[in-house]
Amino acid sequence: MRLNESIVISAPPKLVWDYLAEPSNYLHFMSGVTRWEVAGEQRSGLGARYRMLIHVGSADVGGLIEIVEWKQERDMAWSSVTGVDQRGRWRLRELPDGRTRVELRFAYGVAGSGIPGWIAELFAAPQLGGHLRRSLQQLKRQVEHEQLRAEAAARQRERAAAP
Amino acid sequence: MADEQTISERAKQNGGGAGDGLRGRLGSLGDIGGVGGGLAKATGEFARAGSRLADALADAGREAVGGAAARVADEARDRLTADLDDRDPDHLREQLPLLWLLSSFWFRGEVRNLGNIPEEGPVLLVGNHSGGNLTPDTFIFTLAFSTYFGVERSFHQLAHNLVMASPYARLLRSGGTVAASPANSRRALESGAALLVYPGGDWEVHRPTWERNRVDFAGRKGFIRLALDAGVPIVPVVSVGGQETALFLSRGAWLSQLLRLDRLLRLKVLPISIAAPWGVNVGDFLGHIPLPAKITIEVLEPIDVREQFGDSPDLNEVYDHITRVMQETLDSLAAERRFPVIG
Numbered sequence: 001m002r003l004n005e006s007i008v009i010s011a012p013p014k015l016v017w018d019y020l021a022e023p024s025n026y027l028h029f030m031s032g033v034t035r036w037e038v039a040g041e042q043r044s045g046l047g048a049r050y051r052m053l054i055h056v057g058s059a060d061v062g063g064l065i066e067i068v069e070w071k072q073e074r075d076m077a078w079s080s081v082t083g084v085d086q087r088g089r090w091r092l093r094e095l096p097d098g099r100t101r102v103e104l105r106f107a108y109g110v111a112g113s114g115i116p117g118w119i120a121e122l123f124a125a126p127q128l129g130g131h132l133r134r135s136l137q138q139l140k141r142q143v144e145h146e147q148l149r150a151e152a153a154a155r156q157r158e159r160a161a162a163p
Numbered sequence: 164m165a166d167e168q169t170i171s172e173r174a175k176q177n178g179g180g181a182g183d184g185l186r187g188r189l190g191s192l193g194d195i196g197g198v199g200g201g202l203a204k205a206t207g208e209f210a211r212a213g214s215r216l217a218d219a220l221a222d223a224g225r226e227a228v229g230g231a232a233a234r235v236a237d238e239a240r241d242r243l244t245a246d247l248d249d250r251d252p253d254h255l256r257e258q259l260p261l262l263w264l265l266s267s268f269w270f271r272g273e274v275r276n277l278g279n280i281p282e283e284g285p286v287l288l289v290g291n292h293s294g295g296n297l298t299p300d301t302f303i304f305t306l307a308f309s310t311y312f313g314v315e316r317s318f319h320q321l322a323h324n325l326v327m328a329s330p331y332a333r334l335l336r337s338g339g340t341v342a343a344s345p346a347n348s349r350r351a352l353e354s355g356a357a358l359l360v361y362p363g364g365d366w367e368v369h370r371p372t373w374e375r376n377r378v379d380f381a382g383r384k385g386f387i388r389l390a391l392d393a394g395v396p397i398v399p400v401v402s403v404g405g406q407e408t409a410l411f412l413s414r415g416a417w418l419s420q421l422l423r424l425d426r427l428l429r430l431k432v433l434p435i436s437i438a439a440p441w442g443v444n445v446g447d448f449l450g451h452i453p454l455p456a457k458i459t460i461e462v463l464e465p466i467d468v469r470e471q472f473g474d475s476p477d478l479n480e481v482y483d484h485i486t487r488v489m490q491e492t493l494d495s496l497a498a499e500r501r502f503p504v505i506g
Contacts, residue, residue, distance in 0.1 A: 057267030058274070058303065059310040082313050084259075112253075113260045120260035123268065 001121040003129050006103040007136040011147040013092045013100045017073040019143050020090050023050060029142050031134035032127075034060050046070040049081065054131060056124050062086075085109050102139065104132050247341055247350055252314040254337035259314075262306040269455045270299050270404070271506065274307035276462040282312075285352040285395045286465070289386050291378045291489060292361035292368045293405025295436060296447040299458050300402040304359065305338055307460070317356035321348065345389075352393040359400070362386045369414045369434035369447075375406030376497040378490045384478045387468065387485075391476070396465035399489045403460075403496040407504050408453035409438035415445070457506025459496050463488060 009016055019025055021044050026036035035053040042048040048067045053060040063083015069075055077089040091103040106128065110117045266272035280286060293300055301320060308318050321343040322335060339356075341347045351358045361367070362380040370379055378401075390397045415433035416425075424430040438444040438451035472481055500506050 053311065057263055058270070058272035059263055059266065059307055060277070061263075061310045063313055082315060083310070110257060110260050112257045114257075116261035116264060117257070120264050123264065 001109060001125055002105065002107040003125065003132055004103065004105050005129070005132040005136055006101060007140050008095065009100045009102055009140045009143050011100060011143045012098060013073040013094050015147055015150070016092055016100050016102060016139075016143050017076075019139070019146065020076060020092075023048075025142070026050075026052075029135060029138040030054075030131075031138065032056065032131035033135075035062070039064060050078075054128075056127050056131075085111055102136060104136055106132060246347070247317075247319065247354060247356070249336040249341070250317065250319065250339040251337040254333075255309060255339070256314045258334060258337070259306060259309060262302055263310075266299075266303045266306050266458075269453075270303060271455075271457045272299075272303040272307070272460070273458070274304060274460045274462070277307060277311045279462045279464050280308075280312075280357065280398055281396065281465060285355050285393065286357045287352065287386065287390045287393070287395050287397050288357060288359040288400050288462075289397055289485065290359060290361050290400040291380075291402060291493065292363050293370075293375065293402060294408050294453060295369060295411060295434065295438070295451065297408070297450045297453050298368060298405060299408060299453060299456075300405045300460060301359070301361075302338075303458050304400060304402070304460055308357070309338075312357075317351075317354060318359070319347075319351040319356050320359040321361075348389055349393065352389070352395050360386050360389075365432055366414070369411060369432050370406065371413060372406050372409075372411045375411075376403065376493055378486050378493055380482070380486060382482075384482045387476075387478050387481050391468055394469075396467050397485065398465045399463040399485060399492075401461050401463065401489050401492040401496065402458060403493060403500065404456045404458040404506060407456035409436045409444070409451055411436045418445075454504050456504045457500075459499070459506070461492055461496060463492060 023036060023038050023044060026033060030036065032054045033052060034055050035051060037051045039049040039051045044067070046067055046069070050065050051063070052065055053062040061084050063086075064081040065078045065086065065088075066081050067076065068079045069077035069089070073092060075089065075091055077087065080086045086106065086108045088107070089103075089105040091105065093101045093103075095101055108124075108128070109121050113120070280288070288304075290300065290304070292298060305318070305320065308316075312318070317339070319339040319341050322340040341351065348358060348360070362383045362385065363378070364381075364383070366381040367379045370377065386397070412435045415435045416431060418435065419425045419430045419433040422433070424433060433445065434447050436444045436447060436451070438447070439454070440452055441449075444451055466485065468476055468481055472484075
């Protein structure tokens, strides 16, 4: 099952990317996520691993995931190492007006689980889709708040520097 | 393993010996006392019937047929037992979607505070048990444990040999259910696995519905001794809702005595309930369709018995402490429920 949600954030891609690249932010903005921990020495970047869980139905599902694609300020993709099969992708694209279109793709399933697996994927989709939508909305709020703070700080610096 | 090899050798040497070995194997279930757990414990009557079967095989082997009976007994032993290595993480993983569907949409399962279970190492999970012969709390917890920690972490539940020979035995085995025996309990913990036991067993699982919010281990303290011997923490697991999956009327101990089943088949309980699709359901031998009662499970903080009660702890004191904290939690979970079944 593949889910796809997107949102436009009034901030440049760099700001969105910086926020997404920091693993400690995920518990703040990802809806339904109950665990997001760095696994291993590498904190971010290609090859970084995280132990993550998201609450769906009666269980916290997830497992160990690894960053498999890392294109600065454009694409970040992950794939599961253990646990439920999953692939995900953050896709950032700058709009002509300087804002950023953020797309979150998420594919999941359990290989070999047959018809029950297919039914479970269908039944989980509405809840997971809701999690993804809310996550993007929270990401937008957080990043735009960061943008406002950055702009205010810049104005303050300008005023302080003015004779 | 050593025990099983010994039994196997005895079985091959002579028919009577094989039967005796099988009887010993099945009979050892009684030794575990309070440690028995999982669905198996809920089916105590099957368990005791299993001992009778083993007796019969032993007698048959002894009386005449020599080698043939030995082979039959050996085969029966293989079918009726399960060991730690039967756990199949890949198969379990493939079953998780089905368990998730049942848990999420039929029982609206909710498992809280799984983070109280130590991330690594052996641990003895001690639960209260509900739901008659079909115990939803076991598989809801198995699902939650397996998705939270991953199927890669060893997790075993104790079950009776006859349950292991049932049609759904493959699923149970792949999920980590092993034959209830002191040896298997010890092996599971020595291997570093998490082990789930239900000390109340068949006594607790068949309690009347109006006692549904009561922890009743029937004074069984074997699990404390097991934790002390293995040097592992005890993590209490409290569940509510399972005893609302049917209307349980009586354990039926009196009926078992009246019909002399306690002597003939060693059935100390003959539970009576009103359950789908049977209506009046005596014995619950064929199971039943559980009502879609909401099941809530809460994992409590680990208890290091030696750290909390000293190097030579009083088992009664430890037992009282564990059952008290579990009862308090169960009272709290029960207070959250507004309606029976619906939750």
